[in-house]
Amino acid sequence: MLKIIQPGFYTTLQDLGRYHYRQYGVPVSGAMDQGALRRANALLENEPGAAALEVTxxxxxxxFTTPTFLVVSGAHLEAELNGEPVEMNRVYQVPAGSHLKCGPxxxxxxxxxAVKGGFLPEVRLGSRSYFPPVTRHKFLARDSELPYAPCEDFTPRLLKLxxxxxxxxxxxxxxxxxxxDLLNPSQKACLFETEYHLAKEHxxxxxxxxxxMEGIGTSMITSATLPGTVQLTxxxxxxxxxxxxxxxxxxPRILQLDPDSLDLMGQKKSGDAIRFLWA
Structure with missing residues (x-):
């Protein structure tokens, strides 16, 4: 079991998402940087979509009340396991009673x-990803607990990446x-010539x-969108x-991000710059 002493700024549980329910208005959810989640799970030899903590x-x-192995991946996170610094993308053995303290x-x-075997709260609509009202929780709370299967015997094929x-x-x-194609030529040129910045609405x-930029006055029927869809108001x-x-x-849905760029957007914060390029 994982006991939450302090939850951090905004820590959630995420896997690779919740599929086959979009017709009911249920978002996919899942890890914002799915490449990082897959990397952590690969080092632990978990299933690619095993649930992990997403730290923002x-x-x-x-x-950790029971033994396991862990990996921290994604954006660099300052962390100490039992007082020793944790390297990114490296497998660590975690004895029962171990204490992990994370910084910024x-x-x-x-x-x-991520831990060996993934975190194991109940599955809701095919996923463990937090998304209320599908799940009971929006983010981790102080003094809450997350189950995982104890593991003492694991020899990773790859210790570090x-x-x-x-x-x-x-x-x-x-x-x-x-x-x-509802955009005029000047709007299309503007899209690919401008450096954009993420606003605080994020x-x-x-x-x-x-x-x-210049908007589109044409009205349209409400239509399907996806993670990575770029809309113009x-x-x-x-x-x-x-x-x-x-x-x-x-x-209007004027652009669609490719999967790697969608992961990259998950690592951008307010004020960061982006430019659009054709895939």
């Missing part, structure tokens, strides 16, 4: 703390969205980009839908 900005302080997340926004730090990269790759559902605001984004929307 500042990590938790926790106690650096060079990115989100880190992932050197992962490239690309979180400072500005370029996000996109495909044209269904309404891309969470797991979506982020807003600035500066605003009539006022010229660009909205990038993220993992908890709504399943339909009434704004």
């Amino acid at each position: 900005m500042k990590g938790p302080e926790v106690e 997340v650096l060079r990115g926004l989100r880190a992932y703390l 050197n992962a490239a730090d690309s979180y400072g990269q500005k370029e996000v790759r996109v495909w044209p969205g269904p309404e891309f 969470d797991r559902m979506a982020c807003q980009l600035g500066p605003a 009539p006022a010229g605001k660009l909205l990038v839908l993220l993992r908890d984004g709504q399943t339909t929307g009434g704004y």
Whole structure:
């Protein structure tokens, strides 16, 4: 069992998402940086979608009541296990009673703390990812507990992985969205010539980009959206839908991020710059 002493700034439980329920308005959810989650699980030889803690900005302080092995991946997270520094993307044996204390997340926004076998709270609609009202919890709370299967006997095939730090990269790759051709030539040029910055309106559902551009006055029927859909409002605001984004929307869908760029957007914070490139 994992005991939460301090939950951190915004720590949730995430796997690779909740599929086959979008027709009921249920978002996919899941890890904002799925590449980082897969990397942590690969080192532990877990299933790729085993549930892990997603740490945003500042990590938790926790106690492991039973033995396991852990990996921290994603954006660099300052952490100590029983008083010793934890390296990123490295497997650590965790005896029963061990104490992990995390500090701030650096060079990115989100880190992932995975254990052998994954965390094992109840599955809701095919996923353990936090998303109320599907799940009872929105984020970890002080003095809460998370179950996992104890593990003492594990010899990892790979102890450590050197992962490239690309979180400072500005370029996000996109495909044209269904309404891309509603843009006039000057709007299309503007999209790919402008450096945009993430506004303070930014969470797991979506982020807003600035500066605003010329909007589209055409109305449209509410239509399906996906994580990574870029919408343009009539006022010229660009909205990038993220993992908890709504399943339909009434704004023109002018671009769609490729999967790697969607992961990169999950590591961007308010004020960070991006530029669009064709995938």
